Amino acid sequence: MNKVILVAHGKLAHEMKNSAEMIFGALPDFESVEFLKEEGLDTIQEKVFGAMKEDASYLVLTDLFCGTPYNASCAVAMKNPEREIGIVSGMSLPIVLEVASMLQGSRLEDIVNHVTSIPCDTVKAFNQAVIEEEEDF
Template sequence: MTNVLLVAHGKLATEMKNSAEMIFGELPNFYPIEFLKEDGFDSIKENALNILEQLEGGTLVVADLFGGTPFNACCGLAMEYPEKGIEVLSGMSLPLVLEVAAMQHAKAPQEIIDYLLSVCANMVKRFVIEEEEDEF
């Protein structure tokens, strides 16, 4: 089973887990980490490390923004603790989190990331109103 850390600005990580649980039911191995105004780089690392120390197996971190503080802090942990098998992904969205929830029991973190990268273009859709052609 893959452990999942959801790490994001504000309360997005907590609400993302809550939204995913509306669809999947309880997700006990999903751990939200909030990044609030009073927090900093070190507090994100500390909060994530406290969770990681209690977990066994690989962990997938889903962060909101590439290059943002939550993402960078978790990349730092992945580099400092390679033995923990931490994989970090940015671009958190509900479709992405739902895909992770669907695969968490059967796939390792790297397998989940490989799959997500192969289908990510399908997660963003544009609504287009087709104009009717005039018939003469």
Template sequence: MTEVLLVAHGKLAQEMKNSAEMIFGKLPEFYTIDFLKEDGFDSIKENISVVLNQMSDSVIVVSDLFAGTPYNACCGLAMEYRQKNIEVISGMSLPLVLETASMCGNKTPKEIVDYLLSICSDTVRTFLVEEDDDEEDL
């Protein structure tokens, strides 16, 4: 089973898990780390390290911002923890977290990331009002 670590600025990680659990149900294989104003790179890296040591060897890390401090710390630790199968992805959103939750019971971190990358353009949508020029007068 793949375990999931959500890491984000502010309290987004914990609130993202809370929101996902409203829809998906309990997610005991999900862990969260918040990155607060008083935290720095070293402190978040230490917090992530503590949690990674509690997790299995099959982990997907979902961070909020590409190249942000949480993401950079996760990437650094993924390189240090090469004995674990860790994949790091950025762009945290509720659809992304729900898709991850639906697959972590039977997919590897790599399989999950590959799928998420294949559908990411489907998770951002816009509503367009189209006018029908062929509308007949009634």
């Protein structure tokens, strides 16, 4: 069984889950963890570990590579080598929706490999997109 924990600065993780649920529907296997200004690395580690309530594989999506949510999540993974924990930074709504669509029925490793391959397909500049569309005709 796969579960997802969204971890980000401020309330971004909560709002990312809310936005994903507007599009995808209820996401009961998703938890969100906020990182507040007054909190530090230890507090976020406790929150991330506390969100791992079940014996499951966990994908942790964080906002920034090497930011406190990412570093805290990595620390949790290193302290719990017996657990299957994948960590991916660069959380975005397209990535969260991709994870939601793959969550059940896919191996955690396959989900990580897929979501790390899609940013080039989801991040587009207007001019670039127009040129690509014209080339397709």
